[in-house]
Amino acid sequence: MARRTVLVCDNCGANIEDNKGATLRLTFSDARRGAKQADLCDNCAGKLPGQAVARRGRRPKAAAA
Ligand SMILES: [Zn+2]
Known part of the structure; x- marks a missing residue:
């Protein structure tokens, strides 16, 4: 997707x-x-x-299943 020169909020404009x-x-x-x-x-x-999501790295074991 091309990056727009001016970004506008899709929610409030x-x-x-x-x-x-x-x-x-x-x-x-x-x-x-x-x-x-x-x-x-x-x-x-x-x-x-x-919720905050970790960018990279190990995943908790519960999520791997
Ligand atoms: Zn906004």
Whole structure:
């Protein structure tokens, strides 16, 4: 996906400055539904549900099954 010059929050429409904001990527369990993605400003991203995810490294054993 091409990077846009000016990012706009998909939720509230605010401009997102460089190195600000977040990208929400949503993947359906049913692969046929594909995925969707939203650019969010810091404000909106902070209000969304979700939990911190480790970037890399070992996974807990429970998650490996
Ligand atoms: Zn926003």
